[in-house]
Amino acid sequence: MTNLITVDHLCRYYGKVCAVNEVSFTLAKGEVLGFLGPNGAGKTTTMQMLSGNLAPSSGQITINGFDLLDQPNQAKRSLGYLPDTPPLYKELSVQEFLHYCAELQGIAKNSIAQAINHAQERCGLTAVSHRLIANLSKGFQQRVGIAMAILHNPDVIILDEPTVGLDPIQIREIRALIRELGQDHGIILSTHILTEVQESCTHVQIIHQGQLILSESIAGLNKTMNTGSLHVTTRLPADTSLLLTIPGVSSIETLANNQLKIYCHVTDDTTRHIAETIIANGWELQELTPVKKSMEDIFIALTQDNS
């Protein structure tokens, strides 16, 4: 599969401060890439460079086979970008604004109306299409921003914190929209909301202090998350040394009387072995709960390790 975006050793300095350091990744069609990071990690800077708003200090960005610096117009044609503040002309109505965007994107005159209708339907804007953007609520303004980004049916859609300031129902709708768009586009989504990544992305990248510290598919991440722990309560004290011999168990921590925390791969096999051992030795199993690592744990662990 050809890559829609190839980012190669991207660096960006503001004066002497390095905002983005040696970031490389690729994005293929059908992927939704979640770009995670704490505030000031370099998410927005990376997004701005990808969209051609900011020149990189070094490194190369290729969009759909076109180099962003050498052939900016061809590259940008396959790009829809929603910055963290949606660039809306508040004095225009939704319809007028989208019409202007369509013209800027170079959509053929006879297909502009169709493109606008399509984008408005997808973002649920049909009912407000003749209202002034200034009079719309924040959530609707955000939707106008998304409509603007998908208007010309670009191959790559870059959304910088698209669900900020939306109510829970709108957030769900936007996430559903992102999943739907993700089927036939490549999407990069920046956010600091972890559940958002778990719900709508296929791949995840964590950036911290300008460096990529994790690049993983959600499936792979779930596997990492399975390396969790088991909460075991028995009625009689258990022999920890015997439990340690079970394959897959890495360490055991005694929490209280007869309460153990067993660090292991949370797979059926290991869990079954532990349960069987406890029963066979007559310690009387009372509770066995798998404690999965949440994405938050991984995120915090990774961002704190490096600081």
Next chain:
Amino acid sequence: MILTIAKREFKSLFLSPLAWTVLAVLQGLLAYLFLTQVETFTLIQPKLASIDGAPGLADIVVTPLYGNAAIILLLVTPLLTMRLICEERRNKTLSLLLSAPISTADIILGKYLGSLGLLLLVVFLVTLMPLSLLVGGDLDWGKLAANLLALVLLVSAFTATGLFMSTVAGHPTVAAMGTFGVLLLLWILDWSAGMNDRRSELFEYLSILRHFQNLQSGQLSSVDISYFLLFTATFILLSIRSLANDRLQK
């Protein structure tokens, strides 16, 4: 693509009361000045009739009218151009243009033509006044055309300066003040040139007023025309450079 941006810019001006106010106020002021000139002409007309080769209607009414219009536009243009790029940057709407498949030059030229459109409209409305004299008199067409050309070239230069200031400045009022300062300085540069009989040729050449008056008098010299064209082109190029620098921001 340039025209798309220009059209949007022009229409946006009319969505706010700004353009309407500017047109109304300018028209009111200039109409008053025009009528005073016409009044003067009717008063001195009998005397003029006895002089051979006396100044005609165009000299007494048209030239001062365009001269006044130039000074008023010097005050008004900064207000019209200050928002061009500056406000887009402040409202963060500039990224819409920057991430669209258009070049920096297209953005700048579009913005330029859009705001120039309004000023040309002002010039057109001013021109209607001397044309109204045709009802009861005759006009020196060459003089009128020369004045028209002079004013059009002048507003092109003013707009380019304003656009550049708007790309550089961080706040619209700063842009307006900067434009006004530069234009007024270039306008009055000629005054000091005449002092003590020591004329500075450089200052004389740089002065907008001198070139404008040369054109107004009906002497179409390539020096004056190319002065305005170079002036305009320089500031447009500087604007393009300055906007392109936005992406680099060290």
